[in-house]
Amino acid sequence: MQKILHFINGEFKASISKQWLDNYNPAEGKVYSKIADADEQDVELAYKAAKKAFPNWSKTTIDKRSEILLKIADLIDENFEKLAKAESIDNGKPLSLAKAVDIPRAAANFRFYAKAITQFSGKAYESQGLNTQNITLNQAIGVVGCISPWNLPLYLFSWKIAPALAAGNTVVAKPSEITPMTAFMLADICQKAGLPDGVLNIIHGRGQSAGQAIVAHPDIKAISFTGGTATGQHIAKTTAPMFKKLSLELGGKNPNLIFADCDYDKMLSTTVKSSFANQGQICLCGSRIYVEDKIYDKFKKDFITKTKALKIGYPLDSSTNFGALVSKEHLEKVASYIDIAKQEGAKILAGGQKVKVKNYEKGYYFEPTILEVQNNQCRINQEEIFGPVVSLMKFSSDDEALQLANETKYGLSATVWTNNLNRSMRFSKEINAGIVWINTWLNRDLRTPFGGVKQSGLGREGGFDALEFFTEQKNICITYE
Ligand SMILES: NC(=O)C1=CN([C@@H]2O[C@H](COP(=O)(O)OP(=O)(O)OC[C@H]3O[C@@H](n4cnc5c(N)ncnc54)[C@H](O)[C@@H]3O)[C@@H](O)[C@H]2O)C=CC1
Numbered sequence: 001m002q003k004i005l006h007f008i009n010g011e012f013k014a015s016i017s018k019q020w021l022d023n024y025n026p027a028e029g030k031v032y033s034k035i036a037d038a039d040e041q042d043v044e045l046a047y048k049a050a051k052k053a054f055p056n057w058s059k060t061t062i063d064k065r066s067e068i069l070l071k072i073a074d075l076i077d078e079n080f081e082k083l084a085k086a087e088s089i090d091n092g093k094p095l096s097l098a099k100a101v102d103i104p105r106a107a108a109n110f111r112f113y114a115k116a117i118t119q120f121s122g123k124a125y126e127s128q129g130l131n132t133q134n135i136t137l138n139q140a141i142g143v144v145g146c147i148s149p150w151n152l153p154l155y156l157f158s159w160k161i162a163p164a165l166a167a168g169n170t171v172v173a174k175p176s177e178i179t180p181m182t183a184f185m186l187a188d189i190c191q192k193a194g195l196p197d198g199v200l201n202i203i204h205g206r207g208q209s210a211g212q213a214i215v216a217h218p219d220i221k222a223i224s225f226t227g228g229t230a231t232g233q234h235i236a237k238t239t240a241p242m243f244k245k246l247s248l249e250l251g252g253k254n255p256n257l258i259f260a261d262c263d264y265d266k267m268l269s270t271t272v273k274s275s276f277a278n279q280g281q282i283c284l285c286g287s288r289i290y291v292e293d294k295i296y297d298k299f300k301k302d303f304i305t306k307t308k309a310l311k312i313g314y315p316l317d318s319s320t321n322f323g324a325l326v327s328k329e330h331l332e333k334v335a336s337y338i339d340i341a342k343q344e345g346a347k348i349l350a351g352g353q354k355v356k357v358k359n360y361e362k363g364y365y366f367e368p369t370i371l372e373v374q375n376n377q378c379r380i381n382q383e384e385i386f387g388p389v390v391s392l393m394k395f396s397s398d399d400e401a402l403q404l405a406n407e408t409k410y411g412l413s414a415t416v417w418t419n420n421l422n423r424s425m426r427f428s429k430e431i432n433a434g435i436v437w438i439n440t441w442l443n444r445d446l447r448t449p450f451g452g453v454k455q456s457g458l459g460r461e462g463g464f465d466a467l468e469f470f471t472e473q474k475n476i477c478i479t480y481e
């Protein structure tokens with residue numbers, strides 16, 4: 001059986017403890033590889049390798065760093081088919097989605113930061129008349145930690161690593177133990193691209209041990225994390241006494257507000273995507289759908305029809321557009337929300353059941369599910385399910401829609417469907433979220449700040465914000481005669 005090994009100081013290694021985890025293919029419900037399970041001893045080795053590599057890497061010219069990152073992007077493109085298939089098998093997502101989104105975006109992340117770093121610089125302030133010049137440097141921090149989740153494995157792993165490396169840091173990174181395969185494959189790509197030994201160290205294993213050892217390490221000075229809000233809170237508590245820099249990209253319970261004056265067909269097809277893409281396992285999915293009363297019944301009927309037309313199936317089949325959930329535990333968590341919904345008096349309009357896919361009966365499949373709820377305070381509307389479950393509610397005024405949208409502890413993203421400019425502007429300003437999409441969804445320009453408010457996180461990724469995060473400013477004040 002294939003073994004997923006750590007990548008430390010340019011070498012592939014098992015854990016010092018020789019412990020292994022099972023890696024499941026969620027579409028088949030079967031173990032298909034073994035994952036080295038790190039503890040603090042392995043993290044310490046990775047840290048030491050990264051520390052040793054830092055002086056040279058941080059002094060490597062920007063052109064050279066950029067060239068290596070571009071080479072990584074090119075090699076991702078060259079290995080496109082292999083990576084997409086591996087991502088689909090490891091995660092359960094349709095191969096078509098891995099090909100259209102995950103792998104192209106991973107290459108784009110490296111390409112974007114290879115270019116961005118050539119445009120990133122410190123600042124100078126001349127205090128005229130005082131013979132004083134201030135120069136502000138953005139210096140690499142040192143060894144930084146990057147921890148990523150299972151839903152968009154290579155996409156989010158590379159989203160952190162690329163800016164960290166571009167800015168001159170060395171990295172100890174950990175992908176999710178649920179989907180480690182493409183990060184393992186990336187190690188080989190980085191080596192082939194000429195990334196020096198020790199600059200990127202990839203550790204595998206459980207969050208509570210391997211992840212915790214990275215977060216608690218006193219000399220790993222910054223942590224960039226994407227995952228659940230509870231884990232983010234734990235990381236914030238662990239790192240606060242050490243004053244680490246933290247970027248936390250956490251959960252969402254995003255509203256999708258649909259007004260009668262919208263472009264209906266575009267709204268309907270995009271709403272199916274924003275509800276069920278990646279089986280609803282994207283922190284940006286619009287899981288609370290609020291519809292203006294004038295079009296509620298029509299929308300409900302059309303949305304149910306479109307949702308029922310999704311083809312649930314084996315992720316590697318080209319006709320599949322809805323695959324398996326990522327793990328048995330996650331399947332059970334999602335299913336438990338249907339019981340909660342029933343107890344809360346919600347009406348199941350579509351789905352709500354586990355599915356057996358022919359020849360893959362042990363896989364973790366769940367129907368795309370639409371619930372109709374009456375009360376915005378119900379758990380279905382307040383808790384992050386992170387699966388293919390959305391709720392519908394109607395509203396009758398702009399004020400009510402805004403109130404419903406903002407009544408949550410999360411604040412990651414929101415989508416508003418309307419052709420009324422005044423309303424678009426009002427909602428853009430008054431919705432409590434880090435990202436607002438008007439008449440679109442998951443429309444990404446990598447230069448823009450990405451992140452949430454309230455319990456959706458801290459800080460912004462993307463663009464120069466990530467390069468600011470992965471550097472420390474130092475101001476130098478010079479006087480002269
Ligand atoms: N992007 C998002 O918004 C995501 C949200 N979630 C939410 O979180 C729930 C739990 O999913 P999990 O996979 O358990 O997410 P998680 O937050 O536990 O895992 C994300 C990453 O953090 C690591 N991790 C876990 N505990 C850690 C610790 N103490 N210190 C350092 N690293 C740690 C994990 O190994 C993984 O690499 C999901 O059901 C979903 O609601 C999960 C994944 C992504």
Ligand SMILES: O=C(O)/C=C/C=C(\O)C(=O)O
Nearest residue numbers: 151226249282283284444
């Ligand atoms: O950067 C993006 O385009 C999307 C990021 C998505 C997540 O962070 C997530 O689903 O966790």
